[in-house]
Amino acid sequence: MDPANNSRMQETPRLGSVAIYRRIAEAALRMADNGREIASYDTQELFCKAVGDYVGSTRRRAISDCYRQLQLHVSSTCGDLTHLPSERTFRRRIASVDAEAIPAQPHDGR
Structure with a gap:
């Protein structure tokens, strides 16, 4: 060889x-x-659902409590919080959805 x-x-x-x-x-x-x-994707889906649940509920809790509950849910479902937006973003999203949900009042010209 x-x-x-x-x-x-x-x-x-x-x-x-x-x-x-x-x-x-x-x-x-x-x-x-x-x-x-x-x-x-899962984290964003849970985030949007939490915003919708908060805005759609008749009994409003503190936003910070709702965000803490979201953090617990995301950490148990996804394993970590790296993709979860901040509480400030959560508050802004709730405010923007609330503003869209309130119908504009007609102006009577007075």
Whole structure:
């Protein structure tokens, strides 16, 4: 057997295993990216639902209590709070939805 050919045969599996590990790492990164996108989407969905629930409720609680409840729900559902907007954003969104929900009063010209 040719020693040069033998050394190439020994290197080939090693290069192949590097390619396999690289493909596994790339697939893991894609899965992690997809997981982050899903977590972000789920968090935004819970955020919008909490705003809608607050605006639609007849009994208004403190916004900070409602936001704390949202934080607990997001952390138990999604695992972390990295994609959750701040309480200030929550307050602004409630105010903007409230303003849209109030019908404009006609001006009688006085």
